[in-house]
Every structure is written in structure tokens, then in C-alpha cells.
Amino acid sequence: MNKTILTLFLLTNLFLQSQENYNAESYKVSLGDITSKTYTVDSTAHALVIFETGNSYVDPNDFDLRTKIKRKIKILTKEGSEHANVVIPLYITKTNEEKVDDILATTYNEIDGKVIKTKLLEKDIFRENYNENRTLVKFTLPNIKPGSVITYSYTISSPYMFKYHGWDFQDEIPKLYSEYRTSIPGNWVYHIKLVGGKKLAINDISIKKHCIDFGRGASADCSISHYAMKNIPAFIEEDYMTAKSNYLARIEYELETFKSPDGRVDHITKTWKDVDIELKSEKDIGKQLRKKIEVEELLPQDLLSETDTLKKAQGIYKYVQSNFTWNREYKIFKDVSIKELLKNKSGNISSINILLHNLLRDSGIQVKPILLSTRKNGLPTVIYPVLSDFNYLITQATINNKTYTLDATDKFLYFGQIPFRCLNRFGRLIDFKNGSDWININPTDRTNTMYKAVFSFNKNDELIGHIESKRTGYHALSHKKRYFSDPEDYINELENTITDIEISDFSVNTNSIASPNFGENYTLTYPSEKASDLIFISPFFIKLFNTNPFKLQERSYPIDFGYKDGYYLNYKLELNDDYIVSELPKDIVFHLPHKTGQLSFSAKHFGNNIILTFMLSFKETVFEPEFYPYLKEIMQKVIDIQNNSTILLKRKS
Structure with missing residues (x-):
């Protein structure tokens, strides 16, 4: 029979090819x-x-x-x-x-x-x-x-x-x-x-x-x-x-x-040494970077008198974030003006971040500008300078031998964080004294989503859960923007993502929109599935991923997360004497090659408690195409774990 199927397949393929x-x-x-x-x-x-x-x-x-x-x-x-x-x-x-x-x-x-x-x-x-x-x-x-x-x-x-x-x-x-x-x-x-x-x-x-x-x-x-x-x-x-x-x-x-x-030679493509000299005298970026700021006229007195360098830098950063609005323009070599920014309280990327640069510099803090190309703009040419490749400017500050990359155009960013759009591998650090150089643009802080959930039954066999969640890095950034823009809509959206549940006692433990973390606490209630004396419980009350993002047969270009990523769930189900554990989900452990990522899922029964732990971790920001089959496999395992993991309980007679 197998030979017959193979023959039919080959004949069908030959027939199709003969039609082309x-x-x-x-x-x-x-x-x-x-x-x-x-x-x-x-x-x-x-x-x-x-x-x-x-x-x-x-x-x-x-x-x-x-x-x-x-x-x-x-x-x-x-x-x-x-x-x-x-x-x-x-x-x-x-x-x-x-x-x-x-x-x-x-x-x-x-x-x-x-x-x-x-x-x-x-x-x-x-x-x-x-x-x-x-x-x-x-x-x-x-x-x-x-x-x-x-x-x-x-x-x-x-x-x-x-x-x-x-x-x-x-x-x-x-x-x-x-x-x-x-x-x-x-x-x-x-x-x-x-x-x-x-x-x-x-x-x-x-x-x-x-x-x-x-x-x-x-x-x-x-x-x-x-x-x-x-x-x-x-x-x-x-x-x-x-x-x-x-x-x-x-x-x-x-x-x-x-x-x-006639023998004349024009060098159109210049060296970075030539470009550094030109940038220093350039009428937009160069001129504005040299502009002296009267910090005493702009900054509040308590900030001027701050003696802790890091706290002063953080205060200056917050001042620019709070008082100036990005007008959604990416211009870096045109219409850059600190004067117009101070007048209108609104300006383009370069105007805002150069003001930040100059305020920090004139407050005695070591700073340098960085030219970037955003993720959507494409990678800049590395082997020779092509200034038209760049469309963004941020600031690097060095404080107590530690460097911070800063962008004051987004009020939700914390000190040292830059927008996701800027995570495009590398940028050009401009140094008018010692010459510019390429630097890596990689977030130093991990981006994580963590859940701690404790569930128990009420007298109607409904599950009551107390949820604590914490998000860091870019996961926190996206949730802060959604919550602080419209808290009511945020809670409604959360309820809509979880079928047949009710949320109560919702609160956040993040007071500042510029906090590096975003934490939530809430109680949820949802019914268990019952069949005769059996109770079926799906522990994944919330889906970390709805579908596998990797669907291609093969991928010829890198998988670029932008940051190191992690997801963690600790789930505890408290049983009373009415239930017997009949079946638990199977444990799963899966590693990406070269220890670049890991998936682990475990379900254990201890006394009157069921403890489930889930961990998904990506330890690289960029994976080359040869990792694609493994990434596709690990994500499919995540989807299967979420959709098919069931705790089976039996009610005591």
C-alpha cells in the first residue's frame, strides 16, 4: 500500500510539473x-x-x-x-x-x-x-x-x-x-x-x-x-x-x-574621520550640540543643588521627559533647534535629545550623542559612512564608570531605557575629540513576564484565584502605556482575554509611569469543567502566546527579538479533602542549541497542593536563521502546553 501511495504521489507531481x-x-x-x-x-x-x-x-x-x-x-x-x-x-x-x-x-x-x-x-x-x-x-x-x-x-x-x-x-x-x-x-x-x-x-x-x-x-x-x-x-x-x-x-x-x-579626483565617500569633522561644524546637529545651555534658568533649584551625580542626571532626564513633547518627526539633519524647542515645548527627535545632552553636559556629566537607524529604517552601512542611513539620535551618559543610553522623547521610559524602535543592533557613538566608533545597542536589563497564582475551590466548585503579576523591561513598557492611558479599558481588555472569568479587587503597584516594572494584583473567579465525578482544570488562566509566531517552512533571515526575553508562571492549586488527584500534565524540558534558550514545564502533587511551574527563556537578542526550526519547535510546545495541559481531579464519594 505504501508503494502505491508513493507511486501516486510521484505521478501526481510529474503531472503537475508537466503542466508548468x-x-x-x-x-x-x-x-x-x-x-x-x-x-x-x-x-x-x-x-x-x-x-x-x-x-x-x-x-x-x-x-x-x-x-x-x-x-x-x-x-x-x-x-x-x-x-x-x-x-x-x-x-x-x-x-x-x-x-x-x-x-x-x-x-x-x-x-x-x-x-x-x-x-x-x-x-x-x-x-x-x-x-x-x-x-x-x-x-x-x-x-x-x-x-x-x-x-x-x-x-x-x-x-x-x-x-x-x-x-x-x-x-x-x-x-x-x-x-x-x-x-x-x-x-x-x-x-x-x-x-x-x-x-x-x-x-x-x-x-x-x-x-x-x-x-x-x-x-x-x-x-x-x-x-x-x-x-x-x-x-x-x-x-x-x-x-x-x-x-x-x-x-x-x-x-x-x-x-x-582632466585628472581631478573627488572622493565622494569619506572616512569617518572626515565625517566627524564635518558633523562638528554641521549647521543642525553640530551647531546644536555645541550650544551652551543656561541650566540655572531652566532647572529647578533642588536639582541644581543635588550633589549625587546619578540622581542629578535622573532628575534632568525626568525634567526633559516631562516638559517637552515629541512632535513625531524623526529629523536629525534638518530643522534641529533647541531655541524652537524651548519656545514651543515640542520638537523632533534630535532637538529633544540634544537638549538632554547639553543639559547633562553643562551640569558636569560626561555625555556623547549616538546616531542610530531605527528597526523599520534598516541597518546602517558599516564599512564606510553613509549619513543618510541614520534617522535617529540618542544620548549616552557615563556616570560612576557606568554608561546609560537615554531617550527623552517617551514619558514612559525609565532612565537607561530607549524605545523598542531603537533596538537595531548598533549605533555610531560620536566623539568630536577622539573620533567616533560603532557601539552595540543591547538592553542590559532583561525583559520578563512573571505570574504567581494561588487557586482554591469555593463551595460551588468554582476556582478562586489570587494573581500577582510583574513585568519588567519592554513588557512593562507596553503594559504601562495601555494601563495609564485608560485603566478601565485595560481591565476590560484583561477580562476579555480570559473566557468565562470575573475579575475583582484589581490594583497596580506601579505608581510612576517611568517605573522599570509594572505589577498587578487581582482576584479572578471561573467555573471548573465537570463530568460526572470528574473535574477538569486548565491551569493556564491566561495565554502567554495565542498562536505560534513562526509559521514558515524555513526562514532565511534572522529572528530579532531586540531584547532577552523570559516568561514565568508559578501556579498553586490548594485542594481540600473532597478531591483526589487523578492525573497531572506531563513534565517537559526543551533546550535550544548552545544553551541559548530553554522551556521547562512541571506539575507536582505535594500533600494537599498541586504546584505547576512554567519557564520560557530566550538568552539571545538575535538568532540566526539556522535556529529557526528549533524556535518554531519550542514555540509550538508552548502552545501545546497552554492548550492541552489539564489537571484531572476526582471527587471523593
Whole structure:
């Protein structure tokens, strides 16, 4: 029978593959492209890039950068129709702009055994002014339905050689073949970076002599490159990741040096030593960091007279937190003004944290600014300075040989804590005297959720529980924001998360919104499940996780928690003489490789008490992709423990 099943499986797979005859070798649409209806490698895909190619080169006549793009896509489902909406972003400035020409687009459908072609009309191409530096050219291919094949091509002309076009090999839909060809004259030297960790199927580089003539006997050789990837999986976003741009397989270019035909050399990409000098005199950050603050005019007298350095720093931090409001703008190299902040009591990230920096400095405390890129903004380039990678600024204070990272834009943060958005591995510590350097941005305090629960029965066989919970770190931060924003709504939400329960005597033992901890106490009542003389009790009155956050077959990018994480539950059930313990949940212990995490669950019967302990601990902030199967397994065990752990009691006759 097993042989029969295997044979049927193989025949079915061969049949399906025989229905897929995509032409991934050229832009030309084949009959197989049109008649193929599925993509068995990824049955969840709504569309498939069959073939795409890009070709960037310098035009020998006007020396503009030309990029020609061709793309062929199969629409597999109704949801895949969105990939017939094409947006071409163009970069513009006040003096010049990128242009797009030669837009050609066609839809191919099979109708009654015939191939019908529908071309895009010029009147259906639209232009939108997105912002001061972006224009969007948009069009939607006509007559789209599941089974359609679309092709489109266009040419971008750009006067901005400093923005040599990169290429995305990976996208949210799978690709059979993606290639990028480039021709770069030797006058332009770029840092070329392959991102995403996927291997190139083609990586050919050669030199073409005298490829471009500048006149008056000046010419340049060109570096000719051909890059390609095959069978590229779709990029699927999942929990516990930073910016998608960190992991998409792509190639990027950053201009390092331009060599003029007359022999002049411009170093576009500078060293950090050069950047440090420029930042010091820069009109926004640099100027504001040098600005002297009259602390006597701003700070209260009791804070000015404080002799304990740590307490003084904490007081200054609380003063800025309480008196100035973040206007939700992330600007760090534009519109940074302490003067405007003091006037309006509201300002952007840099204005608030530079005010904090300067108040601490002028109060005799050692401080330095840190440039960051937030989690959603992507990781900054490490090998050379790219200031446009940064979008955030915080302050580092050193007190009694201990360093604290500080951000005063959020009133719920405690001294030494920065927002979760800033937990993006590392930042650039700016030191105008000794030179800047990379530092790790890792929380030193653990983030935990802890429950202590004591349950007993009332005369109606209902369970009465007294709950104490304590949250620290980022778990505390999120709960503080929810509770102090609307306590009544917070309690209602808590009741709604636990089925068939009543909450009474609710209180919190956290008085300050900036406390590092958040503690709760409450009593809950809920019925037990009964069948004849048996009583079934689920000890997990609250679910730490509702579902397994890890659902992919495999994950090619890191699992980034941002902080070390822990969950603990101590559950005590007090029995009276009316009950006999019939069955307890089984003990479970599971370790992640290299002791990077642990799950343990235990249920014991001692005298008239049942004691359950649960512990889930992650000892790293970031796990590499090879840990994914183990993380997926440990979280599935957590879900199973929560849903299937039952204490079975029998009532004495």
C-alpha cells in the first residue's frame, strides 16, 4: 500500500510539473507561459516573475545613466492581479530630473484556445508628484485575470551618476530568473554591496577597453558585469524581524570616487574621520550640540543643588521627559533647534535629545550623542559612512564608570531605557575629540513576564484565584502605556482575554509611569469543567502566546527579538479533602542549541497542593536563521502546553 501511495504521489507531481512549462530564458512569451496554471514550488504564490532583466550603462552621447528594464510575470490568482499595477519612482531635484521613456506593456490571455494580446494605451499612463524629490509614473496593464501573462519594459534616463541604479533580485513573489547587467566607466568607482545572503547563479565581470569617449583624446575603460539569480523564493515577512530592506536579496551601489577626464579626483565617500569633522561644524546637529545651555534658568533649584551625580542626571532626564513633547518627526539633519524647542515645548527627535545632552553636559556629566537607524529604517552601512542611513539620535551618559543610553522623547521610559524602535543592533557613538566608533545597542536589563497564582475551590466548585503579576523591561513598557492611558479599558481588555472569568479587587503597584516594572494584583473567579465525578482544570488562566509566531517552512533571515526575553508562571492549586488527584500534565524540558534558550514545564502533587511551574527563556537578542526550526519547535510546545495541559481531579464519594 505504501508503494502505491508513493507511486501516486510521484505521478501526481510529474503531472503537475508537466503542466508548468515556463520560458525563464527570455522575455519572449511562450505558449507554455500562457498555458501553465500553477507554480508547485510555492503553492501559496499569487503571481510569479518568469523572467526579468535590467541593463544599466552610461550613454556615450549625453553621459546620462540609462537603465533598461524588462519583466515577464504570470498572474496565478485573483489576488495576484495587484502585480499588474506598476509604479516607476523617479528622482528629481530643483535643477534636474530622471525621465522614463519607451513604456511598452502587453497582457496575454488564452481564450477559447486562442492567444489574445491586449496592449497598454499611452492615455493610461499617469504621473504623480509624490514629494519634492520623487515623481511616480504609474500604469495598470489591461484585461487581467488569473492565468494572464504580462510583459512590460521601459527605459530610465538619469543625470545622477552618484545614484547608480541597484537591482532587487528578490520580492514578495517568487522569481524564476532575474539578471542585472551593468557597464561602469572607470571614472566612477563604486562600493558594490550584495545584500540578502543569497548566492548568485551568474557573477561575471570583465573589462571593455575605450568603451566611452569624453573628447579631446580622453576615454575610459568600462567594467562590464553580469549578475543573475535563479529560482528565487518569495520574501515573506514574519514576526521578530527588522526592516525588510535588510534581508531582500539585491545589489547596491554607493559612489566612492569620481575621476574627472582632466585628472581631478573627488572622493565622494569619506572616512569617518572626515565625517566627524564635518558633523562638528554641521549647521543642525553640530551647531546644536555645541550650544551652551543656561541650566540655572531652566532647572529647578533642588536639582541644581543635588550633589549625587546619578540622581542629578535622573532628575534632568525626568525634567526633559516631562516638559517637552515629541512632535513625531524623526529629523536629525534638518530643522534641529533647541531655541524652537524651548519656545514651543515640542520638537523632533534630535532637538529633544540634544537638549538632554547639553543639559547633562553643562551640569558636569560626561555625555556623547549616538546616531542610530531605527528597526523599520534598516541597518546602517558599516564599512564606510553613509549619513543618510541614520534617522535617529540618542544620548549616552557615563556616570560612576557606568554608561546609560537615554531617550527623552517617551514619558514612559525609565532612565537607561530607549524605545523598542531603537533596538537595531548598533549605533555610531560620536566623539568630536577622539573620533567616533560603532557601539552595540543591547538592553542590559532583561525583559520578563512573571505570574504567581494561588487557586482554591469555593463551595460551588468554582476556582478562586489570587494573581500577582510583574513585568519588567519592554513588557512593562507596553503594559504601562495601555494601563495609564485608560485603566478601565485595560481591565476590560484583561477580562476579555480570559473566557468565562470575573475579575475583582484589581490594583497596580506601579505608581510612576517611568517605573522599570509594572505589577498587578487581582482576584479572578471561573467555573471548573465537570463530568460526572470528574473535574477538569486548565491551569493556564491566561495565554502567554495565542498562536505560534513562526509559521514558515524555513526562514532565511534572522529572528530579532531586540531584547532577552523570559516568561514565568508559578501556579498553586490548594485542594481540600473532597478531591483526589487523578492525573497531572506531563513534565517537559526543551533546550535550544548552545544553551541559548530553554522551556521547562512541571506539575507536582505535594500533600494537599498541586504546584505547576512554567519557564520560557530566550538568552539571545538575535538568532540566526539556522535556529529557526528549533524556535518554531519550542514555540509550538508552548502552545501545546497552554492548550492541552489539564489537571484531572476526582471527587471523593
